[in-house]
Amino acid sequence: MPDEAATGGVVPVPAADALSGPAPGPGVPRAVGRFLRRRPLGALGVAVALAMLAASLGPPEPRFGLPNLPDRPLGFQMGRPFLARYGPEDFFRDDSGRLARFQPPSGRHWLGTDDKGRDVWARLVWGTRRSLFFALWALVLATVGGTAVGLASAYFLGWVDMLVQRLMDGLQSFPPLLVLMLVVTLTEPSLRVLAFALAVVALPSVQRVVRSVVLAVREEPYVLAARALGASHLRTMLRHVLPNVMAPVLTVFSVGLGSAVLAEAAISFVDPSTVPQSASWGIMLAEGRAYMFEHPHVVLAAGGAIAGAVLAFNLAGDALRDVLDPRLRVL
């Protein structure tokens, strides 16, 4: 039995080709059914995350380019989200021609309007795209980078490990929010840059989890056997070590999404001028705060969205960890 502390609480699982053959699964529908019954909160988290994804999507438009946030997260322009009836900056006027500010919820404006006569629901949905894809971008970068660094560091050990870990210690010694504020202050307002900065800040946490798992797995007999049979370092790492790392990495990824959503909201809230002024939950919160006593619906909507998203990602992450951890597996 490997030392639990060294593995970060995760028991290494041999790669599929090292076993005699895959165990027969219960079937996807049955597994989903069990998941729903036994992990209802996790299922709720996954459902909310999927709902967010659905809310953020819009029809693809034939305009391509380098991926960018918030409207070209996948390399092509996305149109108005399916669930938004208006643009994020569309403003409405009342009968006298003045801005229709602070209108109550109605059939036309499901969550009312804000201080600039804009539809709160529309901004919430547009903000979902920004928050979600920002979080996905940052976490994908952090996870890929952290996994590569942690894998190499623990596999090679020695001076490579020592150097990489001290670098990671250095990175972790800076408060994340401070680093992000510094980056957005020194650069042009850009969510792409901010996502990259967040990835750098989150990378040490991911690599530590990966490293702890790899430290145990690299001593497993099947890894030693692969090396003895002449497998290269790269093949050994990718084929025999990496599969064991995927479960904790997925858990870190899903829980990290919540933190990334919070980070984007925090930066937008603290200094909206340092990020692009598109609809954002953090900006909505910052703007709505000035009127929170007279017109609380704006902060309630934005705050609720932030809290709901973070809770959903955390619940989903917890459930994922339970499902993927063999010792906690109950499915």
Place this chain on the structure above:
Amino acid sequence: MRGGVLRLPGYEAAVLDTLDPHQTQFGPIYSSHSAVFSKVLRYEDPLQGVIAPDLAERMPEVIGDPPLEYVVRLRPGVRFQRPGAVLGRSPSREEQALGGRELTAEDVKYSFERQMNERSPRWPFYYRAYQYKVIDSIQVVDRYTLRIRTREPVAPFLHYLADTNAFIVARELVDAGDEMNRQEAMIGTGPFIWDRLEVLQQSRFVRNPDWFGWDRPELQRPYLDGYTSIFAFEDAVIEAAFREKRVDVALYQANPQWVVRLRQENPELQAVDVGLAAWVNARLRTDRPPFNDFRVRKAVHLATDRQQIIDAVWQGYGRMHGPVSPLVHWALPEEELSSLPGYRTGRRQREEDVAEARRLYEAAGRPAIEVTFSNIPPGLASYAPQYQRQLQQALGGQVEVRVVSQNDISEGHRQGTIAFSFAYDNGWIDLDDWLYPYFHSRGTKNTFGLRDPQLDSLLEAQRREFDRDRRRELGWQVQRYLLDRVLARLDMASPVELWVAWPYYRGFRPLVFFGTSYFLVDAWLDSGHPSFRGRPSGG
């Protein structure tokens, strides 16, 4: 304790450009200067244009018809401050250099000539040089007397001596690079001593016990022991501080509703609604595409919904703004302004303006437009996407916005790299300051690339006209010309501030213009007033 230490929210603790009194453009900084430094004359009532002596013993003797010479007689015995002695600190190098010496006519001469010196390495930063370039010669007659001769008759010359930035500084405080951008150099002859500047936190001032007291030294003003400007721009922070009496006066930043509610809850509060001289404008480069095409400038002018700016940025508490602030009597009559295209608010008239804007824009070839917004105050920056949407809707073209720091805006203006900026400006008292430096070919704030001989002659004509009514009429001509044929600076709107002050704050007077902090000499805190109870002590 005399009159106590007044605490007020403000931007005085922010330094956006420089501490140099002659080189800063940032209103809150020269508000601080106005408490520390004196001028030859001062405004007693800026809205009515009432000027009174400051360092001068009496109003200058005006010689010639039309006037070409001014004899200024200074008060004897006016001494530079001694912050070390008053604050119990060891004196700085600058204070030692001054040694609390008497202010003389040489200091006035130096302060004026400093801003006329085109060989200075800081010459581009003397934004108010246009006021001093009219001077032909300054003769020091004796220790307290100057004879100033202008090149030609200049109607606003007394205003120049009284303007919000016309500070008299000592030569000893200016370094070899012609700068005095140091806290230690902030030593003047004004009613308050600048004790401490904690950037983005607070700026503290204490009473200058040696202040000369204008015409009534026996009053021993300032009554206050000092005042502290606390850096605060969040409504929630200001409201909480005011309710707890950690500040004695307050005004809204983005949400006026808490002030309205506070007034309803506490009818005894002192309440004043008054416009602010600072205003929002857009500056367009008229010498390069796309704004060298008058049709594009006019299209933006007509497409801009000024009422929407007032509603979105100040929640309806604002006034539309022509080339001159509606606060001062030089402005175009409000009924005339509100009937002009771009300023009309009727639904049908707005539709006409927008239709004309689109027609002009399309005739000009639908060029792409980029608007650069200042990031301060936050309420203006947050309006940027909505302005973008509004222009997009009205013009049907490509409009981009970006938000940058105020410093970047100033630098961009200086280097000509910003084609279309959208930002606050400070606001001025005299007609000349609203127009001449911006629109004259040689104007120090002409960042538009504007060269218009006809406009130049109109601007020069208003300078030569000493009759106030006729000068105002000339000012209206200039404003009409600007709106009909220039449209380089698109003046948008200015806020109406809702002030509240606790009743114990005596002599409360809202500061409408930057650079008028010397009004605080008449303020004091009445510790015997019932409302004073519960006010936390400390500076």
